[in-house]
Amino acid sequence: MKRLVIGVTALNAIDSPGPGVAVIRALRDCHSFMVRIIGLSYEALEPGVFMHDLVDKTYQIPYPSAGTDALLTRLTYIHEAEKLDLIIPNFDAELFNFIKLRDKLLQMGIHTFLPDINQFEARDKMKLAAFGKKHGLCIPKENYVHDLRELKQLEDELDYPIVVKGKFYDAIIAHSFDEVQKAFQKIQAKWGVPIILQEFIKGTEINIAALGDGEGHAISIIPMRKLFITDKGKAWAGVTIEDEQLTELAGKFVRITKWRGGCELEVMLTNDGKPYIMEINPRFPAWIYLTAAAGHNQPAALVKMAMGEPVEPFLDYEVGKMFIRYAWDLITDIKEFQKISGNGEL
Amino acid sequence: MNVKKNIATSEEGFLFNPATGDSFSTNAVGSEIILLLKKGRTTREIVDEMCSRYDVDRVLFERDLEEFMTILKEFGILE
Numbered sequence: 001m002k003r004l005v006i007g008v009t010a011l012n013a014i015d016s017p018g019p020g021v022a023v024i025r026a027l028r029d030c031h032s033f034m035v036r037i038i039g040l041s042y043e044a045l046e047p048g049v050f051m052h053d054l055v056d057k058t059y060q061i062p063y064p065s066a067g068t069d070a071l072l073t074r075l076t077y078i079h080e081a082e083k084l085d086l087i088i089p090n091f092d093a094e095l096f097n098f099i100k101l102r103d104k105l106l107q108m109g110i111h112t113f114l115p116d117i118n119q120f121e122a123r124d125k126m127k128l129a130a131f132g133k134k135h136g137l138c139i140p141k142e143n144y145v146h147d148l149r150e151l152k153q154l155e156d157e158l159d160y161p162i163v164v165k166g167k168f169y170d171a172i173i174a175h176s177f178d179e180v181q182k183a184f185q186k187i188q189a190k191w192g193v194p195i196i197l198q199e200f201i202k203g204t205e206i207n208i209a210a211l212g213d214g215e216g217h218a219i220s221i222i223p224m225r226k227l228f229i230t231d232k233g234k235a236w237a238g239v240t241i242e243d244e245q246l247t248e249l250a251g252k253f254v255r256i257t258k259w260r261g262g263c264e265l266e267v268m269l270t271n272d273g274k275p276y277i278m279e280i281n282p283r284f285p286a287w288i289y290l291t292a293a294a295g296h297n298q299p300a301a302l303v304k305m306a307m308g309e310p311v312e313p314f315l316d317y318e319v320g321k322m323f324i325r326y327a328w329d330l331i332t333d334i335k336e337f338q339k340i341s342g343n344g345e346l
Numbered sequence: 347m348n349v350k351k352n353i354a355t356s357e358e359g360f361l362f363n364p365a366t367g368d369s370f371s372t373n374a375v376g377s378e379i380i381l382l383l384k385k386g387r388t389t390r391e392i393v394d395e396m397c398s399r400y401d402v403d404r405v406l407f408e409r410d411l412e413e414f415m416t417i418l419k420e421f422g423i424l425e
Binding site for chain 2 (some may be wrong): 204206224225228238239241242243269284319
């Protein structure tokens with residue numbers, strides 16, 4: 001059986017988890033290939049770093065703000081030691097650098113399966129409204145704000161509640177201008193500007209995990225209804241559902257962008273059945289293991305496509321398959337922490 | 347009124363709507379009513395059947411059934 005060395009990022013299996021651990025779990029479930037998993041971490045305390053039954057070895061990599069040169073230097077070092085076949089990046093903020101390095105990585109023998117820059121930017125939060133208008137998709141009204149003076153100018157126009165969002169992560173529902181200002185400052189301090197002010201849409205939260213082949217075909221589409229939502233807005237439990245309208249919506253996105261790789265559509269389904277796209281994430285969601293459990297192993301299919309194998313679109317999946325996330329105290333030794341924080345490897 | 351075709355039901359009275367992800371639990375009597383609805387019985391037939399099974403006042407049962415059906419419709423179980 002083929003053995004693949006796969007680098008995976010986003011090992012932060014915390015209360016607002018990255019998808020890395022779920023991706024690895026799905027890969028290890030696939031019987032078509034064996035894997036050696038190389039964790040690529042940013043922080044020494046990312047839980048996945050210490051999950052040795054899932055991650056064989058972890059290397060720290062530079063933050064996205066360090067740029068592509070620093071990342072390439074580090075990946076070259078890791079590749080020399082590990083002979084990577086493939087890297088699956090799973091953080092929004094790092095994708096730009098990995099997309100930029102896509103060709104150089106391939107020259108080194110490291111495959112990826114990522115959208116190109118145009119595809120990536122088409123669904124960017126800042127361009128989502130224009131994207132929706134162009135393609136006839138329902139998107140909430142949005143304003144982009146760069147500083148407090150600009151925010152003040154909008155004061156009379158805002159309707160409440162309103163959603164204040166960061167360009168990468170975080171969303172706060174504000175019920176007054178005072179709350180908008182506080183949310184603006186909080187998110188600005190963490191993620192910078194612009195800040196997005198988005199119309200609040202009431203409805204049922206549905207997320208859709210999709211995998212595109214880069215030619216306009218959706219290999220898999222799995223919609224999931226959030227059953228329990230944390231204070232950070234993350235699904236702590238969810239169930240697969242079957243809704244043709246949602247499947248068509250995700251299929252349309254994959255078709256018009258010719259999306260290559262995994263993505264997640266965050267949808268608010270209003271009581272009158274209108275699916276508003278709140279956000280499109282350019283990578284697998286943290287609940288991606290549910291797709292494998294429901295019969296569509298999206299991460300494994302991505303690996304096959306990245307390695308040049310033809311993959312047929314999945315057909316049926318199990319509706320009513322649930323996930324319930326849980327917290328777990330992983331016990332380790334200070335020596336392990338010392339290795340990853342001191343040497344950058346574990 | 348009929349139970350929507352896609353609604354999954356169990357004998358224990360658990361209902362799952364695969365289109366929305368909503369799930370509901372009913373008591374034993376509710377479960378029996380849903381089973382009869384799935385068999386295509388009319389409201390009158392359900393009243394007849396349940397009143398023959400149980401010692402219940404017919405007018406009271408009709409009122410309760412109407413209320414139950416309204417709830418089922420509100421939750422998208424009936425079409």
